[in-house]
Amino acid sequence: MGEIAGELMPILQALLPGFVMMIVFYWLADAKKPTQFEHVIQALICTGLIKLLVDGISVLAIWIGSWFAVGLWTDNVATAWSLVFAVGFGLALAYLSQHDVLYKLARKVGLTSRASVGEWRYAFLRFPDRGVVLNFKDGRRLMGYPLAWPAEPEGGHFVMEFPTWITEDGAVPQDGVTYLMVANSDVQWVEFLEPQESAK
Template structure:
């Protein structure tokens, strides 16, 4: 048993930075969690990135140390920088995923047509300043501003600000209600309303 622990601990220590990076990414990003095997592969990849980054930092600090030294580079220093770099990589990947930065760049190069957050989240993130009309399955229509929308197109709830019903083309405001929680299961489809500037231009 001790031999297994002695063999496993160095491997876990080596992969720790990669697991930290992927853990932070999946905590923050709206991404589907892959299987355990795929997460181990991702952790291996992130571990390689962290190792290259820390080796680069070590070389830079040792080079700058010729003129100004703030201390010695030790194994503990390397471990601290590994965790710091892993956290930075996890945060950067989560930010890039949320902003669709990498996929937007790839779309400009005609390498893909996909978005990093899926069509559902992409549609809402591209229309943050627009009001919507929810077409209910029973035929009713509700308009308002989606303060919160579900991350999954199959479940969750919409939190509609300034809700109003559309009845025969007329707007019927919901008196005394600031927000309305609507189950996504009751919604058949969604319209994103044009901005006033777009309507005036037309």
């Protein structure tokens, strides 16, 4: 058992930057979690890219060191740079994914019609300042501003600010209720309202 652990440790240490990058990304981004196999493949690819960058910094540091020395380039320095790149790239990828930056560019060029976070989350992220009407399966309708919404269309809850029921007699505000949590399983569809600057 000790021999297997001894053989696996160098491999795990080599893949550490890729795993750290993917962990940071999946902690923050609204992305679907990959299978274990996919996660290992992503970690391998990310580790390779990070290693190329660290090797480039090593060459640059040694070249700069021919004029003046800042310190020694050691394995610990290389590992520190790897982890800095891993955390930085993980944060950057989460930001780009959350704000649909890369997919927006790809849509403009005509490479895809998809959004980075899926249609469900994209709709809510695209119109963050708009009120919505939740249409329930039993025919009721609730209007308000979604502060939080489910990550997927199948489950989760909506947190609605300023909830107002829409009936045949008109709008019926919920007096004394600022927020209302609604199960997504009760909602059949969602309507996005026109922007109302003076409504909030």
